[in-house]
Amino acid sequence: MLVGKRILLIVGGGIAAYKCLDLIRRLRERGASVTPVMTRAAEEFVTPLSVAALAGEEVHRDLFDLTKEAEMGHIQLSRVADLVVVAPCTADLMGKMTAGLATDLATTLLMATDTPVLCAPAMNVRMWQHPATRRNLAQLQADGVAFVGPDDGDMACGEYGPGRMAEPLEIVTAIERAVGQGPLAGKRVIVTSGPTREPIDPVRYISNHSSGAQGTALARALVDLGAEVVFVTGPGRVPPPPGVQVVPVTTAREMLDAVQAALPADAAVFAAAVADWRVAEVAGSKMKKTAGKMPALHFAENPDILATVAQMGAGRPELVVGFAAETDDVVANAQAKRARKRCDWIVANDVSEGTGTFGGAENTVHIVTEGAVEDWPRMTKDDVAARLAQRMAEALGG
Template sequence: MVQGKRILLIVGGGIAAYKSLELIRQIKREGGQVTPVLTRAAQQFVTPLSVSALAGNKVYTDLFDLTDEAEMGHIELSRSADLVVVAPATADLMAKMATGQADDLASTLLLATDTPVLVAPAMNVRMWLHPSNQRNITTLQADGIHRIGPNEGDMACGEFGPGRMAEPLEIYAQIEALLVDGPLAGRHAIVTSGPTHEPIDPVRYIANRSSGQQGNAIATALAGLGARVTFITGPAITPPPLGVTVVKVETAQEMLNAVTSALPADIGVFAAAVADWRMSEAATGKIKKAKGEGPPSLTLTENPDILATVSQMSEGRPELVVGFAAETDNIVENATRKRERKGCDWIVANDVSEGTGIMGGSENAVTVIDANGAESWPRATKDDVARRLAQRIAEALT
């Protein structure tokens, strides 16, 4: 809960502004206080009256309101909150944040504050993917701005892709994680999850049976202890968790790029089941089956080793790097050698041989291996394993 916490909510001008009304309801429902700020464009989508009625507070709109300046002033307004939330965060607002512009109340508050800031981007898919916008996102991330979303889906403009604002409950979960102190508060964790898909041709790919359940549970558990989590997932069956920044990828190379872009981090948990090999050159057209010719010859090449790459970084390596080893025989011996070979701090080993039901199931039985030896845990739900692992991580870093 966010009982008694003060949230300055800046509503940007976009169709997703209507979701800010439900976000206000949720914050108020959990005992938080909301001070709303509407940009001029936001007032085209939601009215100050409706926002004020839900927030139970005055709505601020004008940088040069003499009454507001006399009573509080924009500097005090920007610093009296426990958290500043921008939802929706438009491309324009984030560009102003990244370049230090302050030409209206919202951008001035964001430049004048020393309070943590959470943005929930929302825009057209092409705007989101535009190089200039991605540069701004990278700048904001380096400046320590927290981000939730955007999600992928249908746009109001009729297009499909990343750019939908995170849902109000997702944003609230991230607000709660940032405001409720935990042993990992102020820490940034990167969690990889799910399989990768390495294309053979436009309709076939190399993959494995990972469901993404364990990675999801770990991301949720770390966020529950106060960490800011960047969750990088391949095309998993399990929907991504709430309250974390989700980055969706397909291939191992895309996952490595996403990991390096998310650095720096304090914690790296590499739970994804990354394909070891990919096609040296994927076919651009579907490979046809021809009678009498037999199966095609596939030339494979090795994928980048994400765990080893991060573990062996000379600069920017997370303080704690945790890898996973899915084994079918000699579990502890093989995983121990893997830890030494990769250079990570811990390896979480599990037996995924036929009959265990672990790969794709709801339970796991793991052995955590570090420099001091191996510690076997009893079989438990993946959520319980995740909570125990997150607690162990917190104890190691505090």
């Protein structure tokens, strides 16, 4: 809940500005007060009257309001909030924030504040992917600005891809995390989830039965404890939870690249069921069935994502957790895997036929650490996730 929290909401000029109306309503439902600021461009998409009516406060639009400026009103606005939220955050606003420009009330507030800032980007896919925007994003993140979204989807311009502003409930979750006092507040955690798919030809692939349910539950539990979660997911059947930065991948090599790009992090949890091998030479066209002849498939070993991160020198996450899906000698194999990979913990589970672990709602796990094994009772995957997230918070000093 956000009872008593004060949110300064800066509405940028973009078609996604209409979502700010629902965002304000959701925030006030949770007990937050919302002080709205609108850019001139935002007024082309949503009226100040609508924003003010939902916020229950006047909309601030002008930098030079003599009555308020007698008391340096723009400075006061920037200091009394618990969080500054920019939604939508346009490419123009991102560029001005990066450059340190203060050309209107919104950018002056952003320059004058020492309050945490959360941005919800919204722009055309090509603008989001432009090198200048990528540089601006990297610099703002380095400056401590938090981001939620953007999501993939259809654009108002007719294109498809990343650039849609995160949905209001997703932004609310990010706000709750940003202003919350959870034990993992301020911690960045990478979670991998789901299966990977290794292509054989354009229509066939090698994969496994992982649904992504356990990884998704864990990501949700970590968000609930205040963590910033980068969710690197293969093509699982369970949709990603709200409030995480979703990085979709298909192959093991793509997953490794995504994990390395998400570093640095305080912790990394490798819950994905990654294919150990891939076809060395992927056929460029569909392999045809020939009577009496079987195709010869030659395999190559996939990168070991867990070992790669666990054995890093500088930049290694403080806590590296692997998963071991076993069909026999579950604990013994997990202990050997932990020693071999050099990770901190292994979460081992039995996925043999009849357990219902793959694709099911329950799990039985064993937590293997350097000197101990904890045998947890059978419980739902959500309960496993909540308990594991709490253990991680304790290990990280939360």
